[in-house]
Amino acid sequence: MLEFDTIAAISTPPGEGAISIIRVSGDDAVAIVNKAYQAGKKSLEMVDSHTIHYGHIVNPQTNEMIDEVMVTVLRAPKTFTREDCVEINTHGGIVAVNRVLQLILQLGARLAEPGEFTKRAFLNGRIDLSQAEAVMDLIRAKTDRAMGLALKQMDGNLSRLIRSLRREILDVLAQVEVNIDYPEYDDVEEMTQRMLLEKATEVKGYVLQLLETAQQGKILRDGLSTAIIGRPNVGKSSLLNQLIQEDKAIVTNIAGTTRDIVEEYVNVKGVPLKLVDTAGIRETEDIVEKIGVERSRQALSDASFILLVINQAEPLSIEDEALFEAASHQPFVVILNKTDLPTVVDEARITELAQGNPVVKISLETQEGIDQLEQAIADFFFSGAVVSEDATYVSNTRHVALLNKTVAAFDEVLNGLANDMPVDLVQMDMTQAWTLLGEITGDAVQDELLDQLFSQFCLGK
Numbered sequence: 001m002l003e004f005d006t007i008a009a010i011s012t013p014p015g016e017g018a019i020s021i022i023r024v025s026g027d028d029a030v031a032i033v034n035k036a037y038q039a040g041k042k043s044l045e046m047v048d049s050h051t052i053h054y055g056h057i058v059n060p061q062t063n064e065m066i067d068e069v070m071v072t073v074l075r076a077p078k079t080f081t082r083e084d085c086v087e088i089n090t091h092g093g094i095v096a097v098n099r100v101l102q103l104i105l106q107l108g109a110r111l112a113e114p115g116e117f118t119k120r121a122f123l124n125g126r127i128d129l130s131q132a133e134a135v136m137d138l139i140r141a142k143t144d145r146a147m148g149l150a151l152k153q154m155d156g157n158l159s160r161l162i163r164s165l166r167r168e169i170l171d172v173l174a175q176v177e178v179n180i181d182y183p184e185y186d187d188v189e190e191m192t193q194r195m196l197l198e199k200a201t202e203v204k205g206y207v208l209q210l211l212e213t214a215q216q217g218k219i220l221r222d223g224l225s226t227a228i229i230g231r232p233n234v235g236k237s238s239l240l241n242q243l244i245q246e247d248k249a250i251v252t253n254i255a256g257t258t259r260d261i262v263e264e265y266v267n268v269k270g271v272p273l274k275l276v277d278t279a280g281i282r283e284t285e286d287i288v289e290k291i292g293v294e295r296s297r298q299a300l301s302d303a304s305f306i307l308l309v310i311n312q313a314e315p316l317s318i319e320d321e322a323l324f325e326a327a328s329h330q331p332f333v334v335i336l337n338k339t340d341l342p343t344v345v346d347e348a349r350i351t352e353l354a355q356g357n358p359v360v361k362i363s364l365e366t367q368e369g370i371d372q373l374e375q376a377i378a379d380f381f382f383s384g385a386v387v388s389e390d391a392t393y394v395s396n397t398r399h400v401a402l403l404n405k406t407v408a409a410f411d412e413v414l415n416g417l418a419n420d421m422p423v424d425l426v427q428m429d430m431t432q433a434w435t436l437l438g439e440i441t442g443d444a445v446q447d448e449l450l451d452q453l454f455s456q457f458c459l460g461k
């Protein structure tokens with residue numbers, strides 16, 4: 001076990017709640033909290049591990065009572081950090097919890113840095129780096145799918161796969177050493193080269209397969225960024241409300257109702273969408289609406305997927321046609337809304353403008369066609385492929401970058417072999433692939449990177 005000082009932080013979000021938790025971790029956690037804990041003759045130093053105790057937090061210097069609390073004592077190693085941990089459950093709000101924290105800091109603990117508890121769990125060997133990163137993903141997850149993905153990674157799903165690939169590489173590297181040191185056969189050079197070729201090809205194949213999951217993995221994690229665009233009053237906000245099943249965006253019959261971007265996460269037939277409702281796009285002199293229209297254009301170019309809404313009860317306008325052009329840089333679905341009203345729009349022209357992208361007719365008034373729309377969205381995402389619930393995904397940009405570098409290292413190995421390079425040079429590239437994969441799990445990372453990664457965490461985590 002490494003030597004660390006004792007850290008403390010508030011682990012619950014700021015704001016009004018019934019209870020807040022202060023977490024303390026380190027060798028002196030129990031002793032420090034015990035100095036402030038009062039409950040008759042009871043001492044936290046004497047209680048069993050993983051038990052919770054009622055009492056008061058009292059400033060030992062002034063005897064001032066600060067809060068009535070419940071205190072959990074968790075002794076190493078079966079704790080989140082693998083260190084002695086104490087959790088103080090104070091009253092909610094911000095005053096009580098902050099006063100208790102200040103006292104704990106006065107009594108010898110240091111304020112934890114963001115992510116420092118998780119960092120200790122990593123440094124003390126309870127979890128690896130990709131699992132630690134998954135903890136952060138879990139906290140930030142906004143859909144069930146994103147959460148499922150994070151939980152699996154936390155469970156070590158990706159780590160196990162990476163470890164097995166590294167073991168394969170290490171095995172072949174060891175075998176190469178043996179061949180060099182104890183050449184049993186005359187053709188040892190050729191055998192060694194063949195072994196390296198086979199293994200590099202095989203493991204590179206696995207890494208490429210993993211990389212193929214990255215795009216979907218990223219969408220599962222962050223949501224498919226989807227902009228709802230269209231002229232004013234075509235029903236964009238009504239569509240957002242329909243998809244999220246909630247009256248979140250304001251709907252009126254006044255053109256130019258939506259001024260600001262409205263964002264919502266929603267799960268459509270298993271596809272997590274980050275939906276953005278925008279201001280109707282038109283030329284306008286209204287200053288506020290003008291800014292809204294600017295934001296709509298920005299949202300349009302930021303999105304990976306477009307829902308282009310047209311009012312089919314009106315003739316197609318020049319503005320509608322321009323929107324097809326604007327949307328054409330991303331995949332889009334054309335939505336002909338208001339089918340409860342007579343059709344006026346030129347459908348042949350729409351088909352032409354859609355250029356093979358799906359066209360779906362709906363009425364947000366009568367709910368007609370909603371299911372077909374949701375199906376069209378899901379079809380786009382899955383594009384025929386079935387996404388397995390228990391597949392291993394890469395969803396983290398850092399991991400994707402490392403996997404790409406690993407592929408490049410394998411290419412070096414393969415090039416070297418094709419060009420009859422000396423085996424020890426090829427060995428170096430093979431070792432490089434092994435090191436790069438190790439950076440995903442944190443088996444080979446520098447302090448600087450660790451500091452940067454963990455500082456992205458929330459305080460108290």
Ligand SMILES: Nc1nc2c(c(=O)[nH]1)N(C=O)[C@@H](CNc1ccc(C(=O)N[C@@H](CCC(=O)O)C(=O)O)cc1)CN2
Nearest residue numbers: 011021023072074077078079080081082087126135461
């Ligand atoms: N009060 C409280 N609730 C919490 C946490 C916490 O730290 N405190 N967690 C913080 O994220 C999460 C739970 N995660 C945890 C993960 C591992 C261990 C832990 O003690 N692991 C040990 C022993 C497990 C066992 O008893 O079998 C281990 O893995 O060695 C604890 C919490 C969510 N809820």
Ligand SMILES: Nc1nc2c(ncn2[C@@H]2O[C@H](COP(=O)(O)OP(=O)(O)OP(=O)(O)O)[C@@H](O)[C@H]2O)c(=O)[nH]1
Nearest residue numbers: 232233234235236237238256257258280338364365
């Ligand atoms: N008849 C009919 N009316 C609809 C339908 N969908 C929406 N509407 C109505 O059309 C009007 C405009 O709807 P919104 O959802 O506010 O349209 P929008 O595109 O968000 O409008 P802006 O934010 O102003 O650009 C409202 O009065 C809705 O009730 C539909 O399918 N049929």
Ligand SMILES: [K+]
Nearest residue numbers: 233252254257
């Ligand atoms: K409107």
Ligand SMILES: [Mg+2]
Nearest residue numbers: 236237257258
């Ligand atoms: Mg609107």
